[in-house]
Amino acid sequence: MATTNRYPEALRRRATNEVLEKGRSIAEVASDLGMTNQTLRNWVNQARRDRGLAPGASTEQLARIKELEKEVAELRRSNEILKEATRFFAKEADRPRTK
Secondary structure (H helix, E strand, C coil): CCCCCCCCCCHHHHHHHHHCCCCCHHHHHHHCCCCCHHHHHHHHHHHHHHCCCCCCCCCHHHHHHHHHHHHHHHHHHHHHHHHHHHHHHHHHHHHHCCC
């Protein structure tokens, strides 16, 4: 299920820049922008990972992982369908033919 962003991307960038580049506190910026400290803390932590300032997966890597997980699930479903079809046709081939 897709999630919707409650805040525009421009606001996210502005808020994280205020903390990371201008050195303002998370609590101060969150209060000014009307959001929870935890929301902004999550954004700042991800921005640090994206900029290589903290260990962990970047936003692009997380998106790629999600895409690959979806592809793996689809391939597994296809594989199960093919296995069932193989079993079905193997039974048909083994059955004696009557005229």
